[in-house]
Amino acid sequence: DQQVKQNSPSLSVQEGRISILNCDYTNSMFDYFLWYKKYPAEGPTFLISISSIKDKNEDGRFTVFLNKSAKHLSLHIVPSQPGDSAVYFCAASIRSNYGQNFVFGPGTRLSVLP
Amino acid sequence: DSGVTQTPKHLITATGQRVTLRCSPRSGDLSVYWYQQSLDQGLQFLIQYYNGEERAKGNILERFSAQQFPDLHSELNLSSLELGDSALYFCASSIRQGPGELFFGEGSRLTVL
Numbered sequence: 001d002q003q004v005k006q007n008s009p010s011l012s013v014q015e016g017r018i019s020i021l022n023c024d025y026t027n028s029m030f031d032y033f034l035w036y037k038k039y040p041a042e043g044p045t046f047l048i049s050i051s052s053i054k055d056k057n058e059d060g061r062f063t064v065f066l067n068k069s070a071k072h073l074s075l076h077i078v079p080s081q082p083g084d085s086a087v088y089f090c091a092a093s094i095r096s097n098y099g100q101n102f103v104f105g106p107g108t109r110l111s112v113l114p
Numbered sequence: 115d116s117g118v119t120q121t122p123k124h125l126i127t128a129t130g131q132r133v134t135l136r137c138s139p140r141s142g143d144l145s146v147y148w149y150q151q152s153l154d155q156g157l158q159f160l161i162q163y164y165n166g167e168e169r170a171k172g173n174i175l176e177r178f179s180a181q182q183f184p185d186l187h188s189e190l191n192l193s194s195l196e197l198g199d200s201a202l203y204f205c206a207s208s209i210r211q212g213p214g215e216l217f218f219g220e221g222s223r224l225t226v227l
Contacts, residue, residue: 044218098170099164100169105156
């Protein structure tokens, strides 16, 4: 049973336009969410995070939106650049000061076309 | 460069064998996490250590074990290997045992023939 879902395996966007990557989760106990980007032959790289007390977090071209009632979050990239072409993973966790188990989605492959 | 070092980068072995994957966390990071990524799958959490102690456990098989040593490096031991164990194994580290971003290594690609 997938607790974190990314229903679009791939997405193509024109350079300069907005990329919107979606993520849905089933466990209402999740209260901390992260997005990672992964290039081939490299490990995932942290992009941006959001905790459940917020509904939006922004960092440069990257904005994450959280809709707790819908158990949905999205990553917006504006403007999209060819270097953004990568696989994007959404991850969710239950905050604990003891340990944490991040559950990752299957990823969405973003292609930004020049 | 995330600062997390994993060795070996590639490993080819036969079914039934045992391998050890090694991870050195970023300087100052006390938490180490292990993840498995099979072909076209997401990252599956295996286990977390903080300062030498196990803190969280995911879907780690009984044939797999891990430990974190006093110098904070960690090893993931995979035994009685099966074809389905072929995957990318990622190590990640963070400074805390609780919430915070993870810094990933480049992964160790294991191929079981």
